Amino acid sequence: MASVELLILFLVGAGVIAYILTRFNTFLGSIFTIFAVMFVFVSLAGYGFGMNMDTTVNILPGISFTETYLGFYFAIIIVFVYLMVSFFHPYYLSEYKYKNSYNLLFLLSLAGILGAFYTDNFLNLFFFFELIIWTTMFLIPQGKSKEAAVSYFGFSIAGSVAMLIGIFITYNVSGTFSIYQGLAALSGTNAIFVFVLFIIAAFAKLGSFPLHIWLPIAHGNAPHPFSPVLSGALVKLGAFIGVLALIRIAPATGLFTAMDLPIGQYVVAILGSMSIVFGTLMAIKEDDAKKLLAYSSMSHGGYILVAFSILNGIAFAGGFYHILAHALASAGAFMAIAAVARATGTTKMKELGGMIHKMPITYLAYLIAIISMAGIPPMGGFISKWLIFQAVIDKGMIFVGIAVFFGSVGSFLYVFRPLAALFLGQELTEYKKVKEAPLLMLIPTFILMGLNVYTGVFPGGILKFINNIIVELGYTGIEVSTYEINGTNGILNPALIGLIFAVGSGIAFLIFIVLKKSRKVELMDTYTAANFVHDEHLLHYAVDFYAPLERLYEKQSNWMTKFYTALAEKVRELGKLGKYLFMSKNISTTVFWIVAIIIFLLWGEVL
Amino acid sequence: MNAVLLIVIPLLAAFISIVSKKIAPYLLLVVGLFNIVLLFFLENGLVFIGGFDVAMNSDLLGISLLLDTYARMALWLINGLILVIFCLNFKSYKAFSSILLLAMAGLNGLLLTNDLFNFFVFLEISGIAAYLITSANKKPVSTFRYLVIGAIGSSLFLFGVVVLYAMYGTLNMIVMIQAIQASGNYAEVILPFTLMFIGLGVEAKLLPFNAWVKGVLGHSNTLTGPMIAGVYAAAMSFVLGRFITNLFVFEGSLLIVVTVLLALGILAGDVMAFSSTKTREILLFSSIAQASIVALLFVNGVIIWAVYLIIANALSKTVMFLVINKATKDVGSDESEALRGLFVNNKLVGLTFTLVTLSVMGLPLLAGFVIKLNFLTQLAGIGQIVLIAIILVASVIEGIYFVRLIVKLWYPGESEISVKYNYSFKAVFIVIALALLVFGTYSTPLTKLDNTIDTVMEVVNNG
Amino acid sequence: MLSTKYTEKTKLTKDEIDRKWWEVGDYFRRNSLWLLMYCTGCCAVELPPSMTSAYDMERLGMGPMATPRQADILLVSGYLSLKTLRRLIYTYEQMSEPKYVIGLGSCPINGGIYHDSHAVINQLDQYIPVDVYVAGCMPNPESILNGFVDLMESIKNKTANSWKKYRDNNEWYKQNQKDALGEVIIHDEFHE
């Protein structure tokens, strides 16, 4: 099926069917959901790459679609993440309080995603965004914390509202709600206003500093199969708005001649950098594996913003590639954590250990995902980081450089934390009976592993597609052949790196295998300075992993949380003040206001 | 058939019902149905009962009614809602049927009248009915406060009317509009308009004249909550809309003051709701904000979407107050903490409540979204970006507290609570939620009407 | 003149190959002996001079190591109380093979001045096998280094086979250990 409209209607219908099926049998309903999403993915992949989707609208009133490379790129990534995650549903849903509605809302939000990326109308865009927000908002409280939904919704809605104000300014200026005509008509002060508003929206959705507070709360507390969607897919909506603002609007502000970059873009890049640094520092400190990954999403959001604020093809290529790479990596990592959480019932790293011995495949999935996340070859994350570094260095952005390098090295630290504390280390007694995730859950795991490697070894095809987007946005694409990527200051051959890595590992393996076989000993049989330690927990180093480093900034680490708590408290106090001023039990207060207003008016006009 | 029947028959029924208490409830049902049916047969136009003649130029005192699409929509809503609310409370609040008849007469009069003095009379009639209705709260002090503030408001209104009469020598609204247009002196009408605006503002829950609301709605039950927050609020908004669009001339500092007051009302209402933990307070403060938005829309000439907003709000608030007040009655507390897990065993009610709330918040697939988007578009069309920003910022706060409330109600706390809703409640909830859902996804019928549903200016221009 | 007579090519058996490799390994092993110093006794004070500038153990390729996994030599300096013996055995068993044991001073030989204490063992080789003893109370650095050279010699001569002995006579050693220490039920790391 190649019609966007029909796909959306199909998803709505499928949602209803899934609701009914889930009501009778959770497993059945979830399987149906998998097939529904798969159908959408296949249709999208089958027709979308060639821009062959049918965008005519016959049934839905007031909605119009158009096909762009940009929209399709986002849509296919997000639908893919949805598809991967849906494989997890059969095993998780039965625990949830309102499991019937889970699949319904899941599919509805996917319908929203399709609409949002295919529409060419601002009001439709807003409509679909809001749809996504509220459908997903109801999924979150099915997890651990009920308050998480509020925080997620609050920030998302704030972002949407900022965007909507921007949309209306655009409408006021241009008289049209068409995205492309509208943005093209902006100029001068209006453009700056809309730019700022859209950037706020992008930051809120992307969970970037300073609008990031919701990210760990929502990701950390969402249902386990939903966290990958949040991190891998939904925050990318922010990137989409970011692209609209940074590239499509790109207001004519002053220029930093040193970097040949508009001030607006530079400010965004700096904020993105702060996002990287804060995300990294907070992730290093975090104990909950899911929250840790959430902070890492924040930091990666920063990379995306930095990439899109450097106005040239190579940076855009990096940004777009990073969106893909991070979606795959974070989905993989979150899903691995989800599998562990299903088996053990916790995501706190200090309570876990040695999961590798029972869940080796999950471990591998996590390993590959984090290698990509840390930007290490031969995984996808390296390609995008390499491209972004090229652009940053080429522009000579020192302070942004500090942030991107810090984030990149810092990511080694935080991604290693779950690896060491959760998967490796001593095998804790309470998890000795844990089993590997069931086969259905391993399918997406394997697919994601494969794709993480594929994106890191053969990025040529994808980058060629990204070039289409860049050209569509009005910039020149990057030079890329099947195996080589040509950056501004260097050539990269990811396939060669992959090959050489294989050769190196082969040599190492040979050395290993010809030498004498090792004697297998128990994990507890370790060097303890000849002390007898008989409790795994005592030999497991998981609490406050980076304690010496954390100590350096522990005082500063909750500033933003404090700020937002204080903000909420201030609003509440304002409300109390309002009640005191206007809602008094004393009638004379009302009379006072009436008299005051009349006097004010008469004083100004008549007297 | 004459529009005056809409007023006279309820009034007559009210008198009869005092004589025979037993038939009163059935009388109300019959009269309500009669009114709704009658509305189908009535034709648009002016009705003169005495005093004024058709040309409206000789006698300056009299009674005149105006029925147009605007009034017709309002009347349907009001009569229908009263009927529904009464049906739902048929058992528990039978004794209030004559009062409701009185309220019906008064509100119908308010919406139909074309005469300022009669308007005052109906204001008083409906006001008295409202005070009596709120006595069902069993909070006499709050009711008394409502009464006093209401009296202040209506006397201010009357004072404004007196001044206008003194200036233009007429009480017929249409004639007066013509006269004001002819004189074109805005400065001299500023005093009466201010007074009238304040007088209406008291009833329409506009900040800062609405101190009574907290006492009245904060202790409301299944009758008073929907009646005051749904029916009365809608009726007063309609009336206010008519006055603002046609009679009042807001210019200069008056416009600024009014706009600031309304904007403040939106923000303050939502902020106050944000700081509340009691469910009923949340609802009532949110309706303050909504009332301010409606008034703001009328000030900016966005009539049709304001009308839809009034209707949607009246329906939504009816559902919300019914759900919450019933639960409060059964649980014995309206703290949102105490109501945790209300919907665990009432999934259907929960679903409808959620849909209705989403509509109030203006989220897609529901009527509230269509309405919000359309009125914002019209505001943007006239360049009111600041107002849009204010409305939207307030909607963020609104979203947060509503989501907080919904999540609380869906997920249980330590103790389970059991609240039973009977089928008539559920039926009403479903119908309203479905209506919001249908108009939210299929909005074509809504766009058929435009701002010309209010025909007063037409009448004025055509003489 | 070379014989033209056909001689059967001598094919080395697997054991012989292993032996040859072992000899090669022995060269490396004896030239790179890493120590794990079990320094609970007074003889430990003689080790710093033998390590530092004066006698410079490193020129023999020797050096201290941090953990038993990395070390080749377990250097037992002086007396061993029963409590430390348990640790010593634990440590010894953690070392990778081939591993050697050097007993320093007279205490590991016969108990030395503590021979009549109830808390001290007298003969170390009852519990773990010892390759080289360095006698003296305390042995001076020269004799310690001499002991090391002796060990190297015996590795070269394939006589440093204590680790094999421990493997082969494991039951005997275990019995002795048990007799000395008794069965121990361990509750946590502080109470045995």
Add this chain to the structure above:
Amino acid sequence: MILNILIGIGIAFFGFVLQTSIAGINRKIVGRLQKRHGPRWYQEFIDIFKLLSKRSITHGWIFDFGVIMALGGIIATAMFMPLTNNFLAFENFDNFFIFVYLIAVGMLGMAMSASGSGNPWASIGVMRALTTMLAYEVPFLIVVLTIINLTGNSSLTEIMLYQQASGNNWFLIALPIGGLVGFIALMGMLGKKPFETYVAPAEIASGPMVEYGGKQLGMLFIMNEISAFIEVSLFVHLFLGGATNIFEFLIKYFVVYTLANLISSVNGRFKIDQVVKFFYKWPLIMAVTQAVIAIYFGWVI
């Protein structure tokens, strides 16, 4: 292609031999510095082969897998390293970032394997190693940012040629502050005192290495030597103008490594948070100063 790979393997092997010998010589030098005789210059080789000949223990598959990944990653990295202007395995692909990030695979493998041993000391050592990495990488990369921005190319060969073309105006001289930062960072990379925090034998029982003996430890030694080769070569190429022939390379290499080792042998050890604080204070400030001076003002000597 196969020839190139063979050359690459040759380079990696050469790097191993070179660094192991120089490390042995340096042991001798340090011995002399301490008024000792010092070991034989080939002692390092003996140590490594001895370790390979021993029978080790293993703590499970990840323990071995990590070691293989570590050595494999490092060998792969070394295969990209140019020795001189024109002696390298894969022309044009000696991108600076490959070294920084591919070397991380090796580090990750080792960290993984160490943590997989189940020994808390190992995890603490890894934690310290990663923290140290976080400390020294950022100032170093800022200096490299300056260099790449100036040369417009991130290929090591091109950077070498750039320096040689401008009359052997080495970046150590052209960017003196940056050069100093680079050297301090190199000390951190090599794990020389005072940044030796993550090994700290007396404190955390040699950190990540605590559970290794036998062949695994031997392989990690090889890995360590090759990674030292990569790090020192990076410094030579980036700051000392690379080398036109192999002898020049050897000399520069020897001088740099020996200097680092000499400084190391007269220093104590920082605590881990001191390392972080140190690097984020002076080296970072210096690196940024250098970058601003060089990029925005264009003042390059």
